[in-house]
Amino acid sequence: MLEGIMIGLTTAFTFSNILLVIGGCLIGTFIGMLPGLGPMSIISIMIPIAISIGDPSAALILLAGVYYGAIFGGSTSSILINAPGVASTVATSFDGYPLARAGKAGKALTVAAISSFCGGTIGAVLLMIFAPALATVALLFHSAEYFALMVVGLSAIAAFAGTGQVVKALLMTVLGLIMATVGEGALFNLPRFTMGIMDLQSGFGFVTLAMAMFALPEALYLVMDPSRSNNEAGGEIKDLRISRAEAKEIAPVIARQSIQGFLIGVLPGAGATIASFLGYAVERNIASKEDQEKFGKGSLKGLAAPEAANNAACTGSFVPLLTLGIPGSGTTAILLGALIALNVNPGPRLMVDKPEIFWAVIISMYIGNLVLLILNLPLIPYIAKILAVPRNYLIPFILFFTMMGAYIGQNNATELLLLVGLGICATVLRFADYPLAPLLIGFILGSMLEDNFARAMQLYDGLGFILARPMTMGLLGIAAVLIILPSYRARRARLRAKGIADGD
Amino acid sequence: MKLKLTRRAVMVAAAATLALGTPAVAEEQILDSLHFLIPGGAGGGWDGTARGTGEALTGAGIVGTASYENMSGGGGGKAIGFLIENADSQHGTLMVNSTPIVIRSLTGVFPYNFRDLTMVAGTIGDYAAIVVGKDSAINSMGDLLAAYQADPRATAIGGGSVPGGMDHLVAAMVMKAAGEDPTGVKYIPYDAGGMAMAALLSGEIAALSTGFSEAVDLANAGEVKIIGVTSDERVSAYADAATMMEQGIDVEFVNWRGFFAAPGLSDDKLAAYQATLAKMYETPEWEAVRERNGWVNIHNNGDDFVSFLENQEKIIGDLMSELGFR
Numbered sequence: 039m040l041e042g043i044m045i046g047l048t049t050a051f052t053f054s055n056i057l058l059v060i061g062g063c064l065i066g067t068f069i070g071m072l073p074g075l076g077p078m079s080i081i082s083i084m085i086p087i088a089i090s091i092g093d094p095s096a097a098l099i100l101l102a103g104v105y106y107g108a109i110f111g112g113s114t115s116s117i118l119i120n121a122p123g124v125a126s127t128v129a130t131s132f133d134g135y136p137l138a139r140a141g142k143a144g145k146a147l148t149v150a151a152i153s154s155f156c157g158g159t160i161g162a163v164l165l166m167i168f169a170p171a172l173a174t175v176a177l178l179f180h181s182a183e184y185f186a187l188m189v190v191g192l193s194a195i196a197a198f199a200g201t202g203q204v205v206k207a208l209l210m211t212v213l214g215l216i217m218a219t220v221g222e223g224a225l226f227n228l229p230r231f232t233m234g235i236m237d238l239q240s241g242f243g244f245v246t247l248a249m250a251m252f253a254l255p256e257a258l259y260l261v262m263d264p265s266r267s268n269n270e271a272g273g274e275i276k277d278l279r280i281s282r283a284e285a286k287e288i289a290p291v292i293a294r295q296s297i298q299g300f301l302i303g304v305l306p307g308a309g310a311t312i313a314s315f316l317g318y319a320v321e322r323n324i325a326s327k328e329d330q331e332k333f334g335k336g337s338l339k340g341l342a343a344p345e346a347a348n349n350a351a352c353t354g355s356f357v358p359l360l361t362l363g364i365p366g367s368g369t370t371a372i373l374l375g376a377l378i379a380l381n382v383n384p385g386p387r388l389m390v391d392k393p394e395i396f397w398a399v400i401i402s403m404y405i406g407n408l409v410l411l412i413l414n415l416p417l418i419p420y421i422a423k424i425l426a427v428p429r430n431y432l433i434p435f436i437l438f439f440t441m442m443g444a445y446i447g448q449n450n451a452t453e454l455l456l457l458v459g460l461g462i463c464a465t466v467l468r469f470a471d472y473p474l475a476p477l478l479i480g481f482i483l484g485s486m487l488e489d490n491f492a493r494a495m496q497l498y499d500g501l502g503f504i505l506a507r508p509m510t511m512g513l514l515g516i517a518a519v520l521i522i523l524p525s526y527r528a529r530r531a532r533l534r535a536k537g538i539a540d541g542d
Numbered sequence: 543m544k545l546k547l548t549r550r551a552v553m554v555a556a557a558a559t560l561a562l563g564t565p566a567v568a569e570e571q572i573l574d575s576l577h578f579l580i581p582g583g584a585g586g587g588w589d590g591t592a593r594g595t596g597e598a599l600t601g602a603g604i605v606g607t608a609s610y611e612n613m614s615g616g617g618g619g620k621a622i623g624f625l626i627e628n629a630d631s632q633h634g635t636l637m638v639n640s641t642p643i644v645i646r647s648l649t650g651v652f653p654y655n656f657r658d659l660t661m662v663a664g665t666i667g668d669y670a671a672i673v674v675g676k677d678s679a680i681n682s683m684g685d686l687l688a689a690y691q692a693d694p695r696a697t698a699i700g701g702g703s704v705p706g707g708m709d710h711l712v713a714a715m716v717m718k719a720a721g722e723d724p725t726g727v728k729y730i731p732y733d734a735g736g737m738a739m740a741a742l743l744s745g746e747i748a749a750l751s752t753g754f755s756e757a758v759d760l761a762n763a764g765e766v767k768i769i770g771v772t773s774d775e776r777v778s779a780y781a782d783a784a785t786m787m788e789q790g791i792d793v794e795f796v797n798w799r800g801f802f803a804a805p806g807l808s809d810d811k812l813a814a815y816q817a818t819l820a821k822m823y824e825t826p827e828w829e830a831v832r833e834r835n836g837w838v839n840i841h842n843n844g845d846d847f848v849s850f851l852e853n854q855e856k857i858i859g860d861l862m863s864e865l866g867f868r
Contacts, residue, residue, distance in 0.1 A: 089834070177744035222617060224733035227649055227706035227867060236616035236623070239651075306740040362743060363763050365736040378759065379834045385763030449583070449612040450620075485733075493730055497698060497746065 043166075046397030049095045050405055058096060059103040059402070063410045066107020067417075071115045073123035073253070073443030074245050077108035077352075078368045085376045094380040095398035101376065102399075102406035105369065106158060109352060110410055113150045113345060118143060118424055119436050121253035123443060125244055125482050126310035126348040129194070129318045131252060132475060133333065133340035140336055143422040148280055149338055150345045151414050153292050157346035158407040160296035161303070161353030165360075166400050170389070173361040176304050181493035182503040184307045186513035188487040191312045193520035194319035195476045204525065207476045210467075214480020215487075217242055224489045237452040244482070246453045247460065249440040251478050254461030255468045257436045260429065280338075288342040291321055299347030303354025306366035307490070310351040311482060317347030319520055327531070334475075353403060360384050360396065572818045574606045579637040581621035583614045591799045592638040594831040595665065595819075601827035604818055618642065619652045626658055629804040633811060636662060640799040641708055644855050648868055649706060656855075660807040661847050663819045664800035666832070667840035669754040669773040670712040671783065672699075673766045675743050683770045683789045686749055687720055690727075698728040700747035702735035706867035709738075711858055712772065712795055713751040714865055716786060719793045725865055742766065753797065755779070755836050772796075777838075796840055800847065816843055 049055075062084070069080050084104050088097035109126075116122040117134035130150065137146035179187070195211050220231045221241025232238040295317040302313040321343040322333045333340045355366040363385035365371035377384055382395050389396045427435070444457040464474055494503040494510075504510055576599065578592040589612065596608030613621040618639065625637055637659070647655040674680045680689060690697040701709025710731070714724035730747055732738035735756050742750040743765065750766075754773070758780045760766045768783035772795035776785060786793045803815060822828045823839060832839065842850045862868045
């Protein structure tokens with residue numbers, strides 16, 4: 039292995055390659071901030087350029103820079119303007135945006151950058167050491183287990199139910215699940231609930247819905263409730279650095295979530311989004327009572343968990359690609375296309391036949407991560423300054439940004455109408471104090487939940503799969519604990535407050 | 543940016559040939575400009591086909607400039623409707639499409655049919671294949687049929703399309719031609735080819751119906767065995783794979799991609815488009831694009847394209863009626 043690392047390092051550390059990775063990181067970060075352009079679209083834009091370089095290692099290094107840059111760019115828009123452009127950064131906005139609203143945008147970005155770096159790097163180390171052995175793990179899950187995993191993912195919603203809004207959170211989740219059924223799914227060859235509207239045939243777009251639920255109501259809220267925005271945003275940006283105590287607080291979170299996220303990323307049917315929700319849910323559940331209160335209101339732990347998890351999962355998704363030749367996510371599917379165009383066939387033989395490529399991939403991950411951290415830490419104060427822009431300039435800018443995000447991916451003007459319509463509904467709900475995040479979680483997980491459930495039902499001719507597959511049972515058990523525990527704890531706390539606590 | 547560069551390169555090449563007075567190196571230009579309508583978003587199969595074709599045509603100098611328009615919505619139906627409703631102003635437009643236009647017109651998802659458009663040519667295609675995992679006891683279509691006859695409920699066949707979609711229809715077509723009842727086949731749909739492949743390797747499904755080119759790389763890596771291809775003869779890209787015909791199963795199927803124009807297109811224009819696409823095959827620029835994407839040249843021009851589509855519509859239509867999808 040040491041020999042391999044040396045091969046990889048000597049390929050990677052040339053002057054031109056370093057320039058490529060720096061350029062890639064910068065391009066990725068800045069394009070990635072646009073909500074409509076996630077890592078997938080940016081990589082597909084960059085592929086012709088990468089291919090024209092000709093040398094597979096250099097092309098991969100460029101793409102790795104773009105990839106990590108885009109992921110970080112996506113987190114930036116989630117944190118600063120509550121506009122998660124990709125599903126895997128939705129959980130980032132849960133705590134990242136409240137932090138930014140409290141004037142701690144710089145600190146939030148720093149925590150995000152460091153968590154991403156650690157997640158990506160720990161993921162790369164795990165990939166390097168365990169990749170061949172993990173090929174079997176990637177194939178461990180059947181549809182039944184994926185269904186159970188989605189149920190565990192949904193339990194992240196319990197995090198929003200702790201504040202006495204159980205019914206509201208559940209209602210919004212169900213609404214999200216219902217919205218996920220619109221359009222043509224993987225299981226039916228006819229559109230459902232489209233009301234004959236052709237633009238709904240492929241369902242609601244993720245970016246449109248995310249902008250309508252998060253960014254648009256937030257901007258409208260700031261317009262309609264100026265008193266709230268004047269005190270908080272718009273002021274100077276303080277607190278750029280992380281204190282020693284805070285570093286100590288988030289370190290174990292990052293360590294746990296890097297490993298958990300990586301393992302979830304290895305599964306071809308799960309990926310970074312599930313990893314980020316699960317990371318958030320798990321960390322909230324194991325946090326102490328005081329910390330738990332802070333989740334959703336600007337907890338550093340709540341920000342570090344999904345950031346570490348989604349980056350580690352992105353790295354983990356390279357395991358099925360490199361060892362089996364199966365793309366585990368949309369982004370790796372595009373990368374697979376690029377690799378094949380460069381005459382590299384990923385698969386079990388890659389490590390034997392072309393070790394220099396295999397190691398170049400892994401080393402390029404380290405370099406991409408490291409360069410990103412070095413480049414972005416000094417940039418953070420300037421990026422965070424966006425929020426210092428006066429409100430009357432900032433809000434039109436956010437509105438423009440969200441509209442463009444919804445339009446850019448599809449080139450479909452109907453998305454704009456949907457965005458505005460849904461955005462107005464969401465603003466009304468927001469004023470009525472309904473949490474909007476559960477709706478988005480339900481929407482994101484809904485179709486995967488349904489597809490895997492239906493497949494498992496079909497394969498086992500009924501519900502038999504729950505009993506037939508012990509791992510499914512186990513995961514459903516974990517989900518039950520995650521869902522019940524918070525309300526049980528809340529109930530006990532209430533009882534204790536009344537002075538009728540039991541035993542201990 | 544990229545387009546400009548190629549244009550400049552073409553202009554330089556054209557100027558050079560003029561100055562030297564030698565026979566033209568670049569192809570003779572047939573069209574000044576060409577507009578591609580892509581019924582889906584950026585990065586999909588249709589998008590790649592249109593942009594790759596445009597790149598080759600402009601690169602080779604057959605077409606002066608190419609422009610592209612992505613119009614997603616309705617799984618491609620919106621672009622078809624647009625082309626028909628605005629036919630008079632869209633005579634400079636070619637729309638890319640593929641096998642699903644036949645399937646989806648039959649299910650009634652599209653209010654239109656391919657006959658409502660001007661059929662220009664089918665340009666590339668891919669055969670379908672049935673594959674099994676490397677450790678599977680199944681080594682041929684005969685083995686798969688034996689396993690199916692022994693326990694139909696435990697012999698699930700997966701695919702990357704909806705029930706009634708292409709992968710399902712291929713599986714049903716093969717089973718029917720082998721003398722089985724196609725409605726009895728347990729078809730498990732996945733939302734992408736990669737997920738279906740993972741399910742095959744994890745042992746969740748017994749066999750997978752997929753695109754041949756998708757299976758070739760994994761077969762070369764020794765991960766899967768291709769037990770049947772729907773081509774008329776063995777494909778050179780992976781000649782170890784036996785055809786369905788060889789194994790006594792009378793099935794041929796091509797998943798094509800090709801181009802359509804607005805209804806009411808004049809014969810001159812149609813002929814010009816067809817000549818443009820026909821000429822493309824001889825250029826090194828096309829060969830580079832084709833190679834990069836792993837496409838197979840399957841050229842169906844003019845009347846051949848019409849009869850090919852009608853034949854495919856009939857086969858698929860009959861099968862769908864039998865399966866209860868129309």
